[in-house]
Amino acid sequence: MTHETVTLAWVVETPGPMASAPLRRVRREVPPPGDEELLIEVHACGVCRTDLHLAEGDLPPRRPRCTPGHEIVGRVLAAGTAVRDFRPGDRVGAAWLAGTCGVCPYCRSGRENLCPESRYTGWDIHGGYAGHTVVDARYVYPLPEGWPEDELAPLLCAGIIGYRALLRAELPPGGRLGLYGYGASAHLTAQLAVAQGATVHVLTRGEDAQRLALELGAASAGPATASPPEPLDAAILFAPAGELVPVALTALDRGGTLSIAGIHLSDIPSLNYARHLFQERTVRSVTANTRADGRAYLAEAARVRPRVHVQRYGMAQADRALTDLATGKVNGVAVLLPD
Known part of the structure; x- marks a missing residue:
């Protein structure tokens, strides 16, 4: 595939207190998806306290200059050759759990959240504080139409x-x-x-x-x-x-x-x-979640249809959103939307 693109993305430049401006917005190349991956255009990304822990250094970085964000709602732009469950145009969500080994005792016993080789969106792979991102299709959720993107995003982690x-x-x-x-x-x-x-x-x-x-x-x-x-x-x-x-x-x-x-x-x-x-x-x-947890919760959310109390920010305001979260100024959930 030849869907290579360039996107504006926030990266954790130097972890530290939000007052020290640990995030920087850069232009970054987004590669075409691999065989089992999806290229996603980001339509909304929730702001999670875990993002704040990563920005401020409470959690040690696993990837230099990684793009945070793991409550991603978007559309598939391109799918790898081995992807069978999604195609371009599908509405999808990418969450915290981004990959597991699939063969360890934890994975084989339905406890993939404890996999020693587990990987996470916005920590091990680039996340959703960007215009585009690439994720493993096996860890992506199909999302329903007719539900506002800014209300769907927080469901994917919070x-x-x-x-x-x-x-x-x-x-x-x-x-x-x-x-x-x-x-x-x-x-x-x-x-x-x-x-x-x-x-x-x-x-x-x-x-x-x-x-x-x-x-x-x-x-x-x-x-x-x-x-x-x-x-x-x-x-x-x-x-x-x-x-x-x-x-x-x-x-x-x-x-x-x-x-x-x-x-x-x-x-x-x-x-x-x-x-x-x-x-x-x-x-x-509580350690992360399994994909079964994600499917079960999204089904429950569709039944209950919770009221999601959203504070909206433009993608260019990601650093402000995290600062507001750090200082207790977010009541409910903060969500980043395209500028």
């Missing part, structure tokens, strides 16, 4: 990882769920849990986030360090704040589970066994 975190929390039917932090992922997960019959209590800093939580169906919303109005059957920690781990464990009822959804977490203070863990309370981490 939605999927929230779905996996909810599964890991093992919330019983009709149970009481606490959500610590209320950003992109939490506001989608809360709506899914409510639709499944749960009572959701949101604990987060910021009155705007608390108001949004109540608007979207939460039974209560208060400060992150406050006690919920009733014991919790399960909790999910979305905020990258290790000091909230003992807070959330204290709020759990007997037998409850705390699921930690972030890829990065500040240090956890020492725990008191009797107060935090005894009576079979459990702490579980």
Whole structure:
């Protein structure tokens, strides 16, 4: 194929605080797709806290001057010779998981998210803070028509990882769920849990986030360090704040589970066994997702049709969007759209 193109793309030039301007916008060649790849024209890309961790150096770079972004909605411009499921013009989504080995014990047992050779969009391969990108077709999702692109984009990570975190929390039917932090992922997960019959209590800093939580169906919303109005059957920690781990464990009822959804977490203070863990309370981490998680969540989202609270930015404003995320100025989700 001869679909080589040049695109404007943001790259992480020198990881550091957003005030140090770690991102730079450059012109970059986009190669034609390989046999099992797709060339995608980016129509929207969600801004994830993981992008912020990469820009600021909380996560070490895996590829020099990599383009962030892993909540990509776009159209196929060209498909490799071995691609059978997609063709030019199809609406598709590319998410965080970009590749696995397929042969390790984890891949063979349905736990490809734990593959030691897993690769990630915007970390190992160039992502969606660009006009075009190339991705492995085997890790791409078909997306429905008739759904706004800026509302679809956050589903591809914030939605999927929230779905996996909810599964890991093992919330019983009709149970009481606490959500610590209320950003992109939490506001989608809360709506899914409510639709499944749960009572959701949101604990987060910021009155705007608390108001949004109540608007979207939460039974209560208060400060992150406050006690919920009733014991919790399960909790999910979305905020990258290790000091909230003992807070959330204290709020759990007997037998409850705390699921930690972030890829990065500040240090956890020492725990008191009797107060935090005894009576079979459990702490579980969440590592990426499987493609089965992605398909299952997108099917659930089509059924529930969550309200996605979007703050829109032009692609040229990617650095501003990440700065706003870092300073708590994003209420809901930030999404980049073509200039």
